[in-house]
Amino acid sequence: MKLLILFLIAFALIALIWARLYPNQKVTIQAKTINTFSDGLLKRIRVWSNNRIQTHRLRQSLVQREKLLADSQQLPFFSRNSKLHELVGNAFRKTIVFQWHHKTKIIIPTGTFTLSKFATEQLDNYLLELLVIYYPDRYWQQIEIKKIPLFNYFYLVIQEK
Template sequence: MSSTLYYMVKIWANNRLQTHRLRQSLVHRELMLAHSQQLPILSNNSELYEMTAKSFKKIVIFQRRQKTTIIIPTGSLAITDFAKEELDNCLLELLMTYYPNHHWQQLESKRVIGTNYFYLTIKQK
């Protein structure tokens, strides 16, 4: 019983730590890109970067059946597509850094049934 509880607490603590590290890395990157594009011509991209950074602050990492899943609630389809494009550039590198012995599936965008709310998921193979 105590070894099972220890294992569950260890997994929970690791997931919280990795969630925090992943949030910081992604949010910092998006805010830096948003601030670097403050020209009036590129203001639309700047707003998308800031909205994407806000959605990255809500990342949730959990483990189910010994498989890690990362969920990024984005909200709208436009932000989902923009975030997916941005994550294709840097997410695999971050995941390999934070989870060195894991293999990941492709990034998937999904919609909550009955609503117009979108989110991104990344699952461990």
């Protein structure tokens, strides 16, 4: 509902600015124009909603797996990776899925390089299985570790080929 109200306000603002800039311009609205606009808008809404659903599904699957691994390593002789599994689980909660130039990208903000390396080791096979299930007709590049230059902050990027 908030999105619809925001969209209507933005549309009214654009129409007002256009009317102020071009006061003597004739306006003709054709059915073809309305149809192409609505088709494009519906396509964008479908892509956006699909990305939100997939983001939720990926987050849930990855976090549940990391919780399971962290809980299974609570025994004293396995406890060295337990804290890392908890940190990686927290990073997986921040997973983002979006479209960029008609290709799907998955961003996982990890923060540190060691956490990024540990997350890539954890994700190598499991994430591929999830992506094949959630996106059956797409092909994916390998996981890349990237850094935000000025802030020394690391994140993982998985993008569609």
